Amino acid sequence: MTDAHIMRPDDAATDWTIDQAWDSYSPQDHAMWDHLFARQAKMLPDRVVPEFIDGLDILRMTRPGIPNFEELSERLMKATGWQVVAVPGLVPDHVFFEHLANRRFVAGRFIRTPEQIDYLQEPDVFHDVFGHVPLLAHPVFADYMQAYGRGGLRADGLGAIERLARLYWYTVEFGLIRQDGGLKLYGAGIVSSHGESLFALDDPSPNRIGFDLRRVMRTRYRIDDYQQTYFIIDSFEDLLRQTVETDFAPIYAQLADAPDFDIDTILPDDRVHHRGTQAYARSKALPA
Ligand code: HBI
Ligand code: FE
Secondary structure (H helix, E strand, C coil): CCCCCCCCCCCCCCCCCECCCHHHCCHHHHHHHHHHHHHHHHHCCCCECHHHHHHHHHCCCCCCCCCCHHHHHHHHHHHHCCEEEEECCCCCHHHHHHHHHCCEEEEECCCCCHHHCCCCCCCCHHHHHHHHCHHHHCHHHHHHHHHHHHHHHHHHHHCCHHHHHHHHHHHHHCCEEEECCEEEECCHHHHCCHHHHHHHHHCCCCEEEECCHHHHHCECCCCCCCCCEEEEECCHHHHHHHCCCCCHHHHHHHHCCCCCECCCCCCCCCCEEECCCCHHHHHHHCCC
């Protein structure tokens, strides 16, 4: 990815971490968290994987206000050995991977303004902490995230960061999972978004396709709107089998000259759960 332009601010350590400065959040900041939390807490229970709700409880994230990362890290450390550290915003890929490989999740400390309530480009504390942290209390998912960091450090040397970034995007950020005969949410980009939590499961527009590692690594993604394709894993254990227990180096080599797939393509070999109408994406693409 293109991160050469990101500059480390003067107040950040060499590993890009900063002080969360929890005491400096305003009442409005905490109120924004509470508002976003309440909105998701009302809607998520039968949409999200139960492991996510368990994580909120284990980490006591159901208490009001923006979590204090030190307290959160103490609980997370007891559960799975992870910590949450604050960073100023997006950090370079190798810095991001190095933290994950050491079971540290980097989180933005700032929270969105009322104008940004439904869309912002940079991950804020609500996306990073509400979206990502609960599943880090789940042992299998916690191991997946660490393995992803280690894989990132290796991919860096193999020129394959883009392949790996796609895997992250379509699992950690926008993943769906099959559970009890239905689909559930687990991706942080979905569960931290009110609109996408509804869209990803209920809207006829997007494709919903069974997860396949090589297929995902070849699929482009969009960062500016709801996804046009979601990939469904069968279980966290199966995700681990298809990724952590697989050597990616030969796969990167195999895929080196393979063309990319578009964000809305359906292939003959896809395990199609739902063939999307793409009506939403089309309505956005054509100016009214
Ligand atoms: N930095 N703070 C932050 N959060 C991310 O999710 C993040 C990042 N830097 C790089 C990155 N993600 C991804 O591009 C990697 O998965 C490739
Ligand atoms: Fe994220």
